[in-house]
Amino acid sequence: MKTVFxxxxxxxxxxxxxxxxxxxxxxxxxxxxxxxxLPELSEPEVAAHYTALSKRTFGVDDGFYPLxxxxxxxxxxxxxxxxxxxxxxxxxxxxxxDKMQGSLAVIDTLSAYxxxxxxxxxxxxxxxxxxxxxxxxxxxxxxxxxxxGDEGRTKVLIPDSAxxxxxASAAMAGFEVxxxxxxxxxxxxxxxxxxxxxxxxxxLMLTNPSTLGKFEKHVLEVADIVHEAGGLMYxxxxxxxxxxxxxxxxxxxxxxxxxNLHKTFSAPHGGGGPGAGPVCCKAxxxxxxxxxxxxxxxxGFRFGRSDWSVGRVSAFYGNFGVCLKALAxxxxxxxxxxxxxxxxxxxxxxxxxxxxxxxxxxxEGRCMHEFVLSMRKLRDETGVTALDVAKGLxxxxxxxxxxxxxxxxxxxxxxxxxxxxxxxxLDAAAAALKEIVDLAYTDPAALHSAPHNTxxxxxxxxxxxxxxxxxx
Ligand SMILES: *Cc1c(COP(=O)(O)O)cnc(C)c1O
Numbered sequence: 001m002k003t004v005f006x007x008x009x010x011x012x013x014x015x016x017x018x019x020x021x022x023x024x025x026x027x028x029x030x031x032x033x034x035x036x037x038l039p040e041l042s043e044p045e046v047a048a049h050y051t052a053l054s055k056r057t058f059g060v061d062d063g064f065y066p067l068x069x070x071x072x073x074x075x076x077x078x079x080x081x082x083x084x085x086x087x088x089x090x091x092x093x094x095x096x097x098d099k100m101q102g103s104l105a106v107i108d109t110l111s112a113y114x115x116x117x118x119x120x121x122x123x124x125x126x127x128x129x130x131x132x133x134x135x136x137x138x139x140x141x142x143x144x145x146x147x148x149g150d151e152g153r154t155k156v157l158i159p160d161s162a163x164x165x166x167x168a169s170a171a172m173a174g175f176e177v178x179x180x181x182x183x184x185x186x187x188x189x190x191x192x193x194x195x196x197x198x199x200x201x202x203x204l205m206l207t208n209p210s211t212l213g214k215f216e217k218h219v220l221e222v223a224d225i226v227h228e229a230g231g232l233m234y235x236x237x238x239x240x241x242x243x244x245x246x247x248x249x250x251x252x253x254x255x256x257x258x259x260n261l262h263k264t265f266s267a268p269h270g271g272g273g274p275g276a277g278p279v280c281c282k283a284x285x286x287x288x289x290x291x292x293x294x295x296x297x298x299x300g301f302r303f304g305r306s307d308w309s310v311g312r313v314s315a316f317y318g319n320f321g322v323c324l325k326a327l328a329x330x331x332x333x334x335x336x337x338x339x340x341x342x343x344x345x346x347x348x349x350x351x352x353x354x355x356x357x358x359x360x361x362x363x364e365g366r367c368m369h370e371f372v373l374s375m376r377k378l379r380d381e382t383g384v385t386a387l388d389v390a391k392g393l394x395x396x397x398x399x400x401x402x403x404x405x406x407x408x409x410x411x412x413x414x415x416x417x418x419x420x421x422x423x424x425x426l427d428a429a430a431a432a433l434k435e436i437v438d439l440a441y442t443d444p445a446a447l448h449s450a451p452h453n454t455x456x457x458x459x460x461x462x463x464x465x466x467x468x469x470x471x472x
Contacts, residue, residue: 001056001455004049008039014046056455058399060268064425066352068370068402068414069163069211071241071263072270073345078332079266079325088324093316097302104301107294107317110327114280117330117338118237118257119250122286124293125278126318130238131165133258133277134205138173139310140256140281140288141203141232147288147308153202153231159188161212161406166205166236175202182408185364186212188222201231208235208252209242209368211406211414213349223253232256232285240264241418242346242369245339256281265326276322292317344419345369348426352417355430359437370416374409384440384447386411391450391458392439396432 041049058065065072083089091103111123127133138156145153156170159180167177181192188206197204204226208216216222223233235254241264249257261267262275269275281289287308294317295304333341346369353362353371362373375386390400390413402414417426439446451457 001052004039004041004046005037007041007045007049010040012040012042012045014041014043058394059270063397063399064417064421064429065399066401066415066417066421066429067399068213068372068416069238069405070269070402071238071260071369071416071418072399073241073266073418074420075266075268075325076329076332079328082328083321083324088320091320098300101300103320104294106320106324106327108296108301110323110330111278111294113327113330114259114278117244117248118235118240118259118280119248120257120280121283122289122293123278123280124289124313124318125276125320125323126290126312126314127258127277127279128314128319129275130236130258130260130263130277131169132313133260133279134165134169134234134236135172136277136290136310136313137234137256137258137279137281138169138175138203139313140279140285141234142173142175143288143308143310144232144285145202150230152200155200156202157193157196157204157226157231159206159210160408161186161210162205162207163211163236163238166207170203170205180204186210186214187216187218190218190221190225193222193225197225197229197231199230201226201229203232203234203256205234205236206254207239208249209239209370211239211370212372212409213242213367213370213414213416214365215243215368219252227253238263239369242342244342245335246342250282256285261322261326266329267322267325274319274322276319276326278318278323290314341419342369345417348417348419348421349415351423352415352426352430355426356433359434369418370414372406372409373413373415375411375413378437378440379411382440382444384444386413388440388444388447388450389413389433389436392436392447393432394451395453396435398429398432 060072060074087102091100097104107125111125114123115121127136154176155178156175157178157180158166158170159182161182170177178196180196181189183189206216208219210216226233233254235249235257237257237259240259244264257280258277260275260277262269267275279289287306288310290313291305291309291311292303294301349367349369349371353367360373362371375389379385386403390403393400404412405414406412436447
């Protein structure tokens with residue numbers, strides 16, 4: 001397909017500007033830019049170009065998107081309408097607080113809901129992604145220990161099944177990362193924890209349920225061990241979709257949490273779109289949250305500041321539009337609805353897992369909202385890898401699951417169907433997987449060469465990430 005630049009025809013135009021009805025103003029020559037090449041096309045050509053491009057990709061609105069750990073649930077369009085209401089959309093971030101009471105009420109209301117859902121006391125909506133929330137929370141952990149004169153806490157404990165952003169965030173905040181081993185069932189190895197925890201422990205970062213889709217059954221004991229040593233418990237909330245409305249991180253012994261509004265709370269994401277990674281914390285840590293905080297007094301909402309704050313972590317107040325979508329979602333579902341969403345997400349994952357377990361063994365016991373398959377046996381017997389299976393799914397209209405993660409599972413494929421997949425969709429996915437496994441034994445070459453219906457088949461992914469070519 002040609003780029004818009006290749007389709008450009010000199011002098012063609014998509015708009016007809018109205019005749020000038022004000023006095024002409026000529027800029028000084030040094031203010032004018034020359035040499036800027038822009039494509040010249042008519043409006044129908046632009047519409048056709050971008051519509052064609054949009055059909056060559058795959059998004060949540062195209063079909064099943066079981067990308068593990070990313071919670072690619074359907075995003076209700078109502079949320080977009082709410083976020084686009086002119087009073088919110090056109091609000092100026094530098095407007096005075098007394099002119100912005102509605103927007104500040106949104107921040108205050110969403111914060112209160114998130115505190116309720118997580119069992120925490122205070123919230124900042126500023127961080128713009130999960131990883132950004134992790135980093136903010138690690139800065140708070142650092143500030144908390146320093147405020148108590150406890151300078152020797154330099155280490156953060158992180159299980160080996162964790163998302164890569166956990167060690168990255170801890171390291172960026174200046175901590176040394178200590179990796180904890182997993183027991184064979186995927187839970188934390190308590191003996192290893194006891195060995196590594198100590199007076200130098202600043203915090204433990206835990207994802208629960210873990211990226212293996214297992215609930216950490218020793219979580220209360222883990223929290224006791226870490227707290228007794230003087231460390232803080234940090235909850236990576238990326239998997240909250242499995243437990244919201246059922247259990248709360250605050251009741252599991254956690255002190256700080258980040259949430260991914262763009263996963264659990266239905267803001268569209270992927271392709272680098274805007275997200276939000278609010279940080280919620282217990283009262284003892286509230287003073288360290290990013291500034292400014294929305295506070296309420298007799299005259300209404302205003303911005304408050306704390307001497308202990310880690311400071312601002314993003315321009316203005318975070319991705320406000322994403323926060324509006326999350327608030328619309330929470331208010332639409334209500335408490336019972338959120339719980340039902342989590343329960344259905346877990347049911348869907350177990351249904352799919354059971355359906356494929358008869359032709360593909362997938363480990364012991366029930367899962368939470370996601371599960372991990374190892375393609376090791378298939379690879380050893382047929383030469384077909386996890387990557388080949390993922391590419392085969394693309395040919396069958398299904399977005400690939402997360403691949404080669406978590407790192408502790410060989411040839412991993414991680415499926416997260418979410419609550420918005422129907423039974424028919426799950427049945428079709430199980431049938432597609434069965435077809436692929438059968439094909440692996442009869443015609444493995446057909447999978448090595450998949451996908452067959454996409455403009456690009458097997459890009460050099462590492463090369464694309466290291467040396468991206470982002471312009472024509
Ligand atoms: C997605 C995810 C993150 C990071 O969140 P981003 O919003 O992508 O920065 C962290 N931990 C886990 C377990 C995740 O799935």
